[in-house]
Amino acid sequence: MRRSRAGSVSETLAPPAAAPDQQHRRLRVVRSGGGVDVEAARQAVADLLTALGRDAESEHLADTPRRVAHAYAELLAPREFNLTTFPNEEGYDELVLARDIPVLSLCEHHLLPFQGVAHVGYLPGDRILGLSKLARVVELFARDLQVQERLTKQVADWLQQHLEPKGVGVVIEAEHLCMSMRGVRVRGSRTVTSALQGLLREDPRSRQEFFALSGVH
Numbered sequence: 001m002r003r004s005r006a007g008s009v010s011e012t013l014a015p016p017a018a019a020p021d022q023q024h025r026r027l028r029v030v031r032s033g034g035g036v037d038v039e040a041a042r043q044a045v046a047d048l049l050t051a052l053g054r055d056a057e058s059e060h061l062a063d064t065p066r067r068v069a070h071a072y073a074e075l076l077a078p079r080e081f082n083l084t085t086f087p088n089e090e091g092y093d094e095l096v097l098a099r100d101i102p103v104l105s106l107c108e109h110h111l112l113p114f115q116g117v118a119h120v121g122y123l124p125g126d127r128i129l130g131l132s133k134l135a136r137v138v139e140l141f142a143r144d145l146q147v148q149e150r151l152t153k154q155v156a157d158w159l160q161q162h163l164e165p166k167g168v169g170v171v172i173e174a175e176h177l178c179m180s181m182r183g184v185r186v187r188g189s190r191t192v193t194s195a196l197q198g199l200l201r202e203d204p205r206s207r208q209e210f211f212a213l214s215g216v217h
């Protein structure tokens with residue numbers, strides 16, 4: 001179990017036993033801790049509406065605190081999934097890359113969304129990963145109060161730890177509403193972050209290939 005700086009806990013439960021043929025393995029992945037107290041959040045949103053000079057008990061706003069509390073509970077709760085891996089029987093040793101995985105997260109400074117795409121790749125070791133799982137790992141960490149740098153690194157570190165590939169690379173490109181809707185009010189600027197592990201970090205050719213295939217130059 002690991003407590004992240006965002007205050008949530010990422011946990012991989014014990015596997016529900018390897019498949020009978022031992023060919024594919026599954027780990028049930030959940031994120032626990034940091035749960036939302038929906039009733040307290042509802043009251044806090046009602047107080048916020050009052051503080052904003054609104055009549056929280058008016059017909060139009062009466063249900064808003066409940067809706068907002070449930071919306072945050074959903075936005076901060078990644079779906080559970082099975083991390084399914086298969087033996088790399090063919091000895092595939094080139095990059096596997098999932099491009100343009102949608103990312104939707106909440107910035108921890110303003111509680112406003114940031115959204116964009118992630119490109120997640122790895123160089124297989126002994127096992128390969130069910131492809132959908134790359135997007136599921138992104139969601140596991142994106143449904144949290146985040147900064148983009150931490151999100152990027154958490155995805156890379158988690159894959160390195162659980163898949164033990166020869167290398168992992170993660171690039172995230174995202175637009176932050178706290179920069180476009182308010183504050184500096186710069187629309188359309190996308191922030192790019194990357195995190196590399198293993199050969200993708202150390203070997204210049206692999207690193208270059210990863211960035212080229214990700215469309216980052």
Ligand SMILES: Nc1nc2c(ncn2[C@@H]2O[C@H](COP(=O)(O)OP(=O)(O)OP(=O)(O)O)[C@@H](O)[C@H]2O)c(=O)[nH]1
Pocket residue numbers: 107108109146147148149176178179182183184
């Ligand atoms: N490094 C990083 N910064 C972020 C991220 N999301 C938001 N920020 C920044 O966090 C900073 C918070 O700065 P503050 O000066 O405390 O807040 P602020 O007065 O609202 O800042 P402005 O947005 O410039 O108006 C801002 O510069 C945001 O752009 C992120 O994912 N990573």
Ligand SMILES: [Zn+2]
Pocket residue numbers: 107108109110111112176178179
């Ligand atoms: Zn922000």
